Amino acid sequence: MFLRLSSAAIKSIFLSRYFAFLSILLVSNLCFGNNHESYPVPQKTNKLLFYLQRSHNKNTIVYELNTLADGTIDVKNPIKVSWIRFEEGGKRAELSFIQRRAFGVKCRLADKSDNSFIVQFNNFNKRDIRLVKTATGTYCALMKIDNETAELEDVYIKAENNAIGLPISFKYMDVYGISQKDRKPVYERITL
Template identity: 35%
Template sequence: MKLLFTLLSFLYLIPPTVTPVKQKPLKAFAVNNVADDEKFPVLPDNISRLFYVQRSPNINTIVYELNAGKNGQLDPENPVHVYWIRYGEQGQKEELSYIQRKFAYGLTSKQTGNEQYDIRFVSYKKFPLTLMKANDGKYHIFATINQKQMALSRVFIKIEGGSFWLPNVTYVELKGTDPSTGREIIERFKP
């Protein structure tokens, strides 16, 4: 698991090599206190977003959203689309670079049933996630942490020092909701 968070934390330094997607920049955002001295954007609600990842070195955010066509059907080969929102620049949306997609932030997927997928980070395939419809009829990413299932909404990685290749990950925080009660769950651990 440490490899996943190491790769996720240091690859923020690798600038994307793909031309930015042309769209109106997402500049306005709410502020969420993750720690006393840090403020990060809270993404506005979006029906197709599953979860997002943020790291303490900067406020750029990696977004994971459903890859559905106009007919609402998921692409069975690639059900999740991953991209940046570069809040530290102009708030523009950018695709991941090849290295980021294949070695750090990208996902693999395998259909395991009707409208259900096994999802894994390419950088840490031992951490299973499940993409499936919940009782509300919408797709969510589910993770099991400390024997609790949660509909994942956010991952935050706190980094203090270290080096480019081996940053010091202080903690990882997973935020989501209990699918049966709707209650918010926050789990923090040191990898």
């Protein structure tokens, strides 16, 4: 014996199951996931180039333009890397030796005439970042993101943790930026 349902009844059943599924997804993201979008965002300043966040906690590594007393870029060390420890009230801190090896950057002068630099993460050198001076006189970090030249805004690293909760390996890196071509957001996931 078959049960005949009206199209309105079928639609009602479908919608109730669809909304139940969406609710489960929302609750699981809020309770169990490290939702990058829920992380605090560092205050945008004229020195902030980009920042890095990790699945381990919400403390954030910021990459800022390093300038001399006269306001010009320090060509020997153009990027200053430090913590904003959001989980400790937002205090600033230097990176430890081991943290600098993992999250620091190497910079080399690319063009002396315009003080542009090639930048690479110490632990990830598959993709260059180019530190360049803009038409307004400020600096920005450019990177190929999803095959487009983009201003790098932030990076999120998903780590695999050991039994006591410390990260032991990186699984992937999400890279976010603004396209130079059309000023639209761009995104790419890079498997590590």
